[in-house]
Amino acid sequence: MAKEKKFVQAITSRDEDFAQWYTDVVREAKLCDYSSVKGCLNYLPNGYAIWEKIQADLDKRFKETGVENVYLPMLIPENLLQKESDHIEGFAPEVAWVTKGGLETLQEPMCIRPTSETLFCDLWARTVQSYRDLPKVWNQWCSVLRWEKTTRPFLRSREFLWQEGHTIHATYEEAEQRTLTMLRVYQELIRDSLAIPFVSGPKTESEKFAGAQDTYTVEALMHDGKALQSATSHFFGNAFPDAFDIKYLDKNNELHSVYETSWGLSTRIIGALIMVHGDDSGLVLPPRIAPVQTRVIPIAQHKEGVLEKANELTERLKKAGYSVKIDDSEKSPGWKFSEQEMLGIPTRIEIGPKDIEQNQVVVVRRDTREKIVVSLDEIETKLGEILETIQKDMYDRAKAFLDSHIDFAETMDEMNEKFNTKRGFIKAKWCGSAECEDEIKAATGGATTRCICKEDQVKDGDTCIFCGKQAKHVVYFGKAY
Amino acid sequence: MAKEKKFVQAITSRDEDFAQWYTDVVREAKLCDYSSVKGCLNYLPNGYAIWEKIQADLDKRFKETGVENVYLPMLIPENLLQKESDHIEGFAPEVAWVTKGGLETLQEPMCIRPTSETLFCDLWARTVQSYRDLPKVWNQWCSVLRWEKTTRPFLRSREFLWQEGHTIHATYEEAEQRTLTMLRVYQELIRDSLAIPFVSGPKTESEKFAGAQDTYTVEALMHDGKALQSATSHFFGNAFPDAFDIKYLDKNNELHSVYETSWGLSTRIIGALIMVHGDDSGLVLPPRIAPVQTRVIPIAQHKEGVLEKANELTERLKKAGYSVKIDDSEKSPGWKFSEQEMLGIPTRIEIGPKDIEQNQVVVVRRDTREKIVVSLDEIETKLGEILETIQKDMYDRAKAFLDSHIDFAETMDEMNEKFNTKRGFIKAKWCGSAECEDEIKAATGGATTRCICKEDQVKDGDTCIFCGKQAKHVVYFGKAY
Incomplete structure (x- = not known):
């Protein structure tokens, strides 16, 4: 009867050891396990079925906004990855390189895609000529690879599943609008289908995606008070597509830059589902996303x-x-x-x-x-x-938890105390400098800016919680997964 | 108005230059194009939408037979790929090797999966212990990579999209039954949804999948009279899982081998859709699989x-x-x-x-x-x-074409003449030796065995079309894509 015991045996208590509880739930619910390929996961039927439900839901929402699905190669030649300098700087240390194909050594190494901005831009540079070719609003469902040192089921692994949307537009405004539309789509999926509440807004300069002008994020709060970045939407302006020389002719035959966005959500979100809703008996799935109701x-x-x-x-x-x-x-x-x-x-x-x-x-x-x-x-x-009542109640409970874990700190002492007792999101005024972000992180033992709080505006005379200079934004600080 | 011309301009006539016609249709219908990543394709919205329809249809059929979806890593460590000798011999010359991850050189190179039998077996060796863990009937939708030298849209490229199903069972009979069930599922998809008729049966020894005991195939006939292998289902017996030491304890606590199958269908099938149904005005999609009806x-x-x-x-x-x-x-x-x-x-x-x-x-x-x-x-x-009438008529027309291109050859002269005038499938009696297969291929300029014809049995005294010895099977010969 060894097998029977598995499920009736209590797993680690969530409030006693959250990390162990998480690992226990993932294992006992048979969601995924560590592969013998170092740093990679096997997504087992129970875990993959949740991803399929999320895919179907999100894909429908995408298509309602005019997104078309495509598939581009998993390999990126070295010269392509290097075309945009911020981007290569961000990704070069963490990609895997293919140096041999069949029996031949490659003249130019290729990396396995860590993300595909470069491939999309390369394709568009060759195929977009006129305003009639715009916009392109494309997405692909695939896996990407980043050479991480540590692995945690769903939260961090070398290879993970995601969707990456990439778009180009004739105008700045249209691209900016698309960035925000996709942010809204993610918010709707996460709130309405996953029953997960969040704070959301732009990232600070130092937390932005490599090469982006603006990054918008959805930040959910796990039951241990830590934040999980759950989806991001990036606005690139025209710097990135210019690096690839994507230009189009308008109706008057004049040449223009295009404006680019990208946006993604990964299997990480399954980690959020577990850590927001799970309890001491295991997983608790919201009815709208549960493979079996x-x-x-x-x-x-x-x-x-x-x-x-x-x-x-x-x-x-x-x-x-x-x-x-x-x-x-x-x-x-x-x-x-x-x-x-x-x-x-x-x-x-x-x-x-x-x-x-x-x-x-x-x-x-x-x-x-x-x-x-x-x-x-x-x-x-x-x-x-x-089922509808469960869906609503699950959201309401998570929302009450989130609300009771959003606080405000006026001084570093307050920040330190609040951050180190109950975690959560702590709002504070900030001057906008990366140095102050670094200092606050060091002083608190890990509080980083999760996003800028657009609801709270600073006034003249409001000062940065760390340096005391004029504040620029109210930001959410938190401990990130 | 250069852009307008594109569609009204005639493409190459199908009967004049079939290969060029195919390339024209793929380009003008914007299904996919050559990537600047050598040997790889970009699947564009019109092409990918067809794949999505095929996926949805096939996935539903899979699940009705009890298949569960999973996802395993894209990388395979060298030692795993080498565990089964026939398998490594078949795939080693055509895999791509990752030798560097992040900034470190890997101690053991890993290849990008050309197929995932080895990873599934490795996972099962670690997790299957008892008869209660069986069967495993798993499938994954993913891309695989094989270092091909030439590229043709959908038909041949280094990376391609497919599904690969992998199963293990407690008994020989159950595994054999699963192999045939999946063959039937493919036949139903291809006939009922894609309106493509075919011949089907086991492959000969020399045409089998690397490491398999039996390979069953669905062979469709393109409009130029060439055959396209459209789906395959493999039975491995217990040799493959034994190489990975997958064993289970039965109810009496006795240790046994497991029996394995795998089966796959790829984006190649889009090539079949084009080449079976297309005409001089372009693509003709069967209503049940058309993204837009x-x-x-x-x-x-x-x-x-x-x-x-x-x-x-x-x-x-x-x-x-x-x-x-x-x-x-x-x-x-x-x-x-x-x-x-x-x-x-x-x-x-x-x-x-x-x-x-x-x-x-x-x-x-x-x-x-x-x-x-x-x-x-x-x-x-x-x-x-x-729409239903179109679906039915498309199948009937293709079936009439197939039927008029199945012939029988008693002598090599007949074979040569029939094969080199109208192509198609030519049935012939064959002794079962690989040497005769090679000789026939050389003598005809490319006729290979597509599959064994199970409907026609040979009698004592029937002789091989090439060597004149006792025949073992009637086989379909054809020119393969």
């Missing part, structure tokens, strides 16, 4: 008619459009409950001889463990309502 | 009410579940027709002042150019019927 668990299934009725119920729910699985294995109901909880399936439906007698089932919510008796006649509509 | 083209759109009515029709069709786009650009109707034809959109709907007056539209079939007048009141149902 309910698991039917027969009680006393050896008794006559139980399995038959449970199967009938499963079929009815499938027909009604739910993603539903039955657990008719030989395991005990208690074991089945534990497994369903570990996997984060939003509801289970218990159905036993007494329920059948009374023409009812018991729906149990994963998030609150509340048991709801539902008449079998109404299960199709009631289940939908329960 | 109909294009609404307003006639005399400057006239009052035309655009309004065309938009209304577009919305109605969208609501009815069709994939529909309107072309309300400033181009002439003739140009719009040419473009819709080049892109292979299965139908267009012409709507002008006269049509509106008579409460009708004209539906034009891409495959036959037949014009069908449909009352506006009935368009939602009629369009569906027309």
